[in-house]
Amino acid sequence: MPEARGPDRSVARLRRRLAAVLAVRCALQWTAAWCFAWGVAVLGLRALLGVSAGPLLWGLAGLAPCAAGACVLAWRRTPSRAAVRALVDRESRGGGLVMAGAEVPLGAWATRVPAVTVPRLVWRKRPLVLLACGAATFVVLGFAVPQRMVEIQSAHPLQVTDEVADLQAQIEVLEEEQVLAEEEADSLRRALKQAADEATGEDPAKTWEALDHLDEAVRAAAAEAAEDAAVQTETLAKAESLARALGRDAGRLDDEALDVATQKLADLLQEAAARNAENALDAQAEEGLQPGETAAGTAADEALRKHLDACNAGRLTRGACRAMAADLARCRGDVLARLMRLKEAGLLDAALLGRLAEGNLEPGDLLALLEGLAGEDLTPEVLIEQWLLGGPGRGGIDRGPGDAPLLQGEPASEEGVEFKEEALPPPKVADLKESRLLGVSLGAPPVEEGEAPAGGGVLDSAQSGGGSAQTHRVLPKHRSAVQRYFRRDTDAASRPPTSTERRSP
Amino acid sequence: MTASDAVPQPEDLAPATDLVERVLEQLDRLLLGQEELHRMVLIGLLSRGHMLLEGVPGVGKTALVKALGGVLNLDFNRIQFTPDLMPGDILGTHILQGTLSGEREMVFQPGPVFTNLLLADEINRASPKTQSALLEAMQERSVTLMGRTRPLPEPFFVLASQNPIEMEGTYPLPEAQLDRFMLKLKVEAGGVEVLDEIISTRRNGQPPEPTWSMTAEQLGSVFAVMDRLYLPRPVSRYISRLVSATHAGSGEAPASVGQYVAYGASPRAGIAMAEAGRAAALLAGRPTAGFEDVRRVAPAVLNHRIILNYKARFDGVDTWQVIDDLLGSVDEAELNLPDDVQVGEESAS
Numbered sequence: 001m002p003e004a005r006g007p008d009r010s011v012a013r014l015r016r017r018l019a020a021v022l023a024v025r026c027a028l029q030w031t032a033a034w035c036f037a038w039g040v041a042v043l044g045l046r047a048l049l050g051v052s053a054g055p056l057l058w059g060l061a062g063l064a065p066c067a068a069g070a071c072v073l074a075w076r077r078t079p080s081r082a083a084v085r086a087l088v089d090r091e092s093r094g095g096g097l098v099m100a101g102a103e104v105p106l107g108a109w110a111t112r113v114p115a116v117t118v119p120r121l122v123w124r125k126r127p128l129v130l131l132a133c134g135a136a137t138f139v140v141l142g143f144a145v146p147q148r149m150v151e152i153q154s155a156h157p158l159q160v161t162d163e164v165a166d167l168q169a170q171i172e173v174l175e176e177e178q179v180l181a182e183e184e185a186d187s188l189r190r191a192l193k194q195a196a197d198e199a200t201g202e203d204p205a206k207t208w209e210a211l212d213h214l215d216e217a218v219r220a221a222a223a224e225a226a227e228d229a230a231v232q233t234e235t236l237a238k239a240e241s242l243a244r245a246l247g248r249d250a251g252r253l254d255d256e257a258l259d260v261a262t263q264k265l266a267d268l269l270q271e272a273a274a275r276n277a278e279n280a281l282d283a284q285a286e287e288g289l290q291p292g293e294t295a296a297g298t299a300a301d302e303a304l305r306k307h308l309d310a311c312n313a314g315r316l317t318r319g320a321c322r323a324m325a326a327d328l329a330r331c332r333g334d335v336l337a338r339l340m341r342l343k344e345a346g347l348l349d350a351a352l353l354g355r356l357a358e359g360n361l362e363p364g365d366l367l368a369l370l371e372g373l374a375g376e377d378l379t380p381e382v383l384i385e386q387w388l389l390g391g392p393g394r395g396g397i398d399r400g401p402g403d404a405p406l407l408q409g410e411p412a413s414e415e416g417v418e419f420k421e422e423a424l425p426p427p428k429v430a431d432l433k434e435s436r437l438l439g440v441s442l443g444a445p446p447v448e449e450g451e452a453p454a455g456g457g458v459l460d461s462a463q464s465g466g467g468s469a470q471t472h473r474v475l476p477k478h479r480s481a482v483q484r485y486f487r488r489d490t491d492a493a494s495r496p497p498t499s500t501e502r503r504s505p
Numbered sequence: 506m507t508a509s510d511a512v513p514q515p516e517d518l519a520p521a522t523d524l525v526e527r528v529l530e531q532l533d534r535l536l537l538g539q540e541e542l543h544r545m546v547l548i549g550l551l552s553r554g555h556m557l558l559e560g561v562p563g564v565g566k567t568a569l570v571k572a573l574g575g576v577l578n579l580d581f582n583r584i585q586f587t588p589d590l591m592p593g594d595i596l597g598t599h600i601l602q603g604t605l606s607g608e609r610e611m612v613f614q615p616g617p618v619f620t621n622l623l624l625a626d627e628i629n630r631a632s633p634k635t636q637s638a639l640l641e642a643m644q645e646r647s648v649t650l651m652g653r654t655r656p657l658p659e660p661f662f663v664l665a666s667q668n669p670i671e672m673e674g675t676y677p678l679p680e681a682q683l684d685r686f687m688l689k690l691k692v693e694a695g696g697v698e699v700l701d702e703i704i705s706t707r708r709n710g711q712p713p714e715p716t717w718s719m720t721a722e723q724l725g726s727v728f729a730v731m732d733r734l735y736l737p738r739p740v741s742r743y744i745s746r747l748v749s750a751t752h753a754g755s756g757e758a759p760a761s762v763g764q765y766v767a768y769g770a771s772p773r774a775g776i777a778m779a780e781a782g783r784a785a786a787l788l789a790g791r792p793t794a795g796f797e798d799v800r801r802v803a804p805a806v807l808n809h810r811i812i813l814n815y816k817a818r819f820d821g822v823d824t825w826q827v828i829d830d831l832l833g834s835v836d837e838a839e840l841n842l843p844d845d846v847q848v849g850e851e852s853a854s
Contacts, residue, residue, distance in 0.1 A: 021846055079840040086739035087838035087848060089795065095786065096793030099737035104511035109792055112515070119848040128845070 007088060007098045010116045015084045021123050023074035028125075028132045030066040035135030038062065042142035047150045053143050091119040148197075158199040158207055166346065167192055167211065170218050173345040177338055179225040188214060222347035229335050230352075232275050236335070238388045239268035240328035245387075247321030260380040264388075265324075266311035272331070273304040300331040412477050512792035513733045521730035522790045524723050525551070528576050529788075535572040535712040536565055537702055538695025544788060545690050545805055546573065546664075551731050551787060552780035554687025555643050555663040557628075557678075557809060564694045566666040568712060570624040573664075578718040579621035580658065586631035588674065592638035596648050613650065618642050621658050625665035629675040636682055639663065643685045660724070666692075680768075680812065687777040688802070689809035727787075734783040735793045741779060743837050744799055748775040750835050751811055759834035761827050765817035770810040778806045796837040804828045 038059040045051040079087070082102070089098035097113045100106060106113070168189070175185040195210035242265045246258075253261065307324045310316060316324075342348045474482050513521075525547060532543040546569065549556040558566045567583065574581030584595060597616030603609045617623065618639070628636065642648055643663050647656045665686070667678075683689075694700070703710060719727075750757040751769030762769070781802035782794040789798070808824040817823070840848070 018840075018842075018846075022843075025843065025846065077841075079838070079842070082739060083838050083840050086737075086743075086796075087840060089737075089739075090797075090837050091848065093797070094795060095789060095791040095797065096735070096737045096740055096795035097791065099739050099795075100512065100735050100793040103737055104735060106512060106792075108514050108516075109512060122847045124845040 007085065007101060007113065007116050010118050011081060011085045011088055014088060014118050014121075015078060015081060017121055018084065019075055019078040021121055022077055023071045025123065025125070025128060026070035026074040026077075027067050028128045030070045031063060032128070032132040032135040034059075034062050034066045035132070035139045039135070039138040039142040042139065043145075043150055046142075046145075046147060050147065050151070056143070059139075087119065088116055092116050158201045158204050160196060160199045160207060160211060163211055164192060164196045167214055167218060170222075170345045170347055173341055173347070174218065174221055174225075177225070177341055179221050179342075184221075188217065219347060222342050226339060226342065226348055226352060228275070229339050232272060233332055233335050235268055235272045235275070236328050236332040239265055239272060240325050240332065241388065242268065242384075243321045243325040243328060246316065247318045247325060251318070257380045257384070260384055262311060262314070262316060264381075264384055265316075266308060269304055269308040269311060272328075273301060273308055276301040276304060300327075300334055303327040303331065412475055414475075417473055417475065512735045513730050514792075517733075518730060518787075518790065518792055521727045521787060524719060524727055525788055527717060528719060531576045531715045531717055532569075532572055535576070535715060536569055538699030539565060539569065539692070542569070542690060542692060545688060545802075548781050548784040548788065548802060549688045549690075549805075550577070550660075550662060551727065551784035552687055552777070553660060553662075553728075554777060554780065555665070555685060557683070557686040557689040558664060558666040558692050559669050559689060560666070560692030561670055561694075562668060564692045566664075566692050567624060567626060569692075570622060570664045572712060572715065574622045575715045576718050577622070577724060578720060579660070579662075579724075581622045581624070582617040582620040583624040583626060584617050585626045586628050586635070588630060588632060588676075590631045590635050592635050595635065595638050596642070596650060599651060611651075613653075613655070615655075616648075618648060619655075619657060621660055621662065623661070623663045625663055627668055628665040629667040629678055631676065633676050633679065636676065636678060640682060640685065643682075660728075683809050684771055684773055686809060687781065688805040690805055731783060731787055733792075734786055736779055736783060737793060737795075739838065740782065740794055740796060740799060742839065743796060743835070744775050744778045744782070746835055746839070747799070747803060747807075747831060748772065748778070750831055751807060757835050759830040761822070761830040765813050765820070765822050765827055766811055767814040768812040770807050774806055774810045778803060781806055800832055803832060807831075 041059065042053075042056045045056060046053075082099075085102055086099055088094070089096065092098060092114050094114050094116075097106065097109060098116065101110065101113065171180065171185050171188050171192070174180040175182065180188070191210070192214055195207055195214065199207040242261060246253075246261055246265065304327075307320075307327065310320055310324075336353075339348060339353055343350060343353045529540075529543055529547060532547070533540055536543070546556060550573070558569070560566055570583070571581060573579075584590075593616065595616050595618050597614050597619065599611040599613050601609050602612040625639065628639075642657060642661070646659075646661050647654050649655070663686075667675075695703075707713075746757055748770050749755045750759070751762060751766060751774075752758060753763045753766055753769070755762075755769075758766075778799060779794070782798040785798035785801050786792070786794040804825060807828050811824045811827060813822065813824060813827070817827075842848075
């Protein structure tokens, strides 16, 4: 029908545009749905089965069927030609002429059909485009997320947060106190983080073992540091005690004793300075300093060297000795402060720190010791050594630790001492075996005179006060100590020994 | 099928359109300020339908019918419905009458229904029995009395009026009779300008005499053209979908229909809408009815055929609002496009 050719073109063109819009819209919908499903599958397979990204990229091939299916569906949903013609008629205000032109011949009315206008299609595509972009981003993120982040965590996670935090703090303290080198601390931190990341309730033993191992390593480092500190503290305490004694009694010591004491003080200072120097070298190595450079915080080392030089030069005066004692006390305080940090971090036992803090030796009056033992055949070196160790003869259950060296005098003679051996009587179990039933009575069994009762067993032959099976005689030299051990002194036993009692010989 | 058989050609349509326009011109001259009402009444007449005019007294209902009868040159009768009006008062009755030979016989005396244009004034004041007397006349265009059916004059139109405010002592029209009215038109008073012109130009409000009236042949030719107007299939489908959407169970029914409509329109509404749409196209000078013609006549066709429920009464919703929703929700072209794809403004042709 020639009169309908114009509207036909417009209808066909509008229908094609409608089909295109619907196809793109449907394709976007399907693509978004597929991308979401694909992303979920990617994450699920990576999380559950640990599938790598390569095989999962095959999901890209699903976009083609999506597009094809969307086009087919869009074409089926495209409005019919009659519907589009009706739309054109309405928009053109054709009054039914455009529609009628496709159904009946219009005759002269064909030339009077209003100008056909193609209505503009308005597609609010922004939400759908955003949805599709979001779906595509979801897929990309599904591939981009690291494997360790998509792995499904254990359903029963192991709670080790507190333990890890404690260890972390302890490592930091050790690093700050230069007990651990930076590399060692980093290595421990990495191991700790790995243990925390891999902590699962499925295999708690593995985590606990790892944490225990790290804890042992940290405590071993702290113990090593504490051991060094203890030795240094002891050395400094001895030097301090000797310096204090020299500052107090230098004028009253004879020359030999003074020389020995000075030499001993120099040895102690040398030992302490050497240990400080060793620590300083460690610090230099950790901080990357050259051997010629001086590490920070060596004021104590300089003081030690200054006093050591004074000792070696024989320039010790009573004032210098008192100043030396003060410096040494300060050095020891620094060491103790360092240990206090370790103790606050839970790396040291409080008792150990207490013992180190109380290690300020007060061996007593050096001059009195030297004069008191003047008659003995002991050299000043031995006497000063004994004095530094707290004096001899401090053993005993209530006299403190027996850390005094055993001074060997004349050996005791074993002449006339015999060990008495006595054999225990055999048990009389044989009589029980040979017993027989004489009768059953409610009263006490009669005792027949002719037969001896069964023996009482192994203790029958034991006598009151006899006690042990073997006895030996205590040597005369040890009797006083044994008597003192068994002495019942209620006053002394009811209170703990004072430091003075423990230190008094 | 030739083009002249399918649709009336311009040379055939133009005289009919001119006649209709002259009728409208006369009506507009006789009754001021009711142009749209005149067009709707003419649409109803061209569709051979009956009309129910609803309006308060004094707005020109009777004057309209009188003017219409004068312009169309049709016989005109008016019946004032009252509660004691009997069917015989409308249809006519047999009376005993003596003949010249001395015999007596029953002679049928036609009632006022035997006319071309019947004005049933305040139809809701008559009893249902009397109202029902019009059923056969309106639908079959005939009257059956004592076993004899008498056809009514051709054309036959009933223009009934009812007062919407004085409902006491009235008998609301039954749905069966309401359905026989093709259009229900609301007659409202004109504005100040119209009233001022009436007062200043009309003595006692009497309209002037028509200067032109249509002959019976001309009216017949107009009806002949009306019969050839074409209704495209998409338009007829749109009418069917509109009528179907007045029922709550329809898939295309808007929410207001499901909420407020108790009973939807009957198939007779669709037939009436198609005829009224054709008449609207004739008034527009087109040989085919379009969507806009249907949308124009749909409220008048549907509003008295949709029965609302009590919820609508409580919510203050009337049938006009429901029909507005209906016309806004049913897509004429039935594109069934997604919500985010719409046909926007017109682009280049």
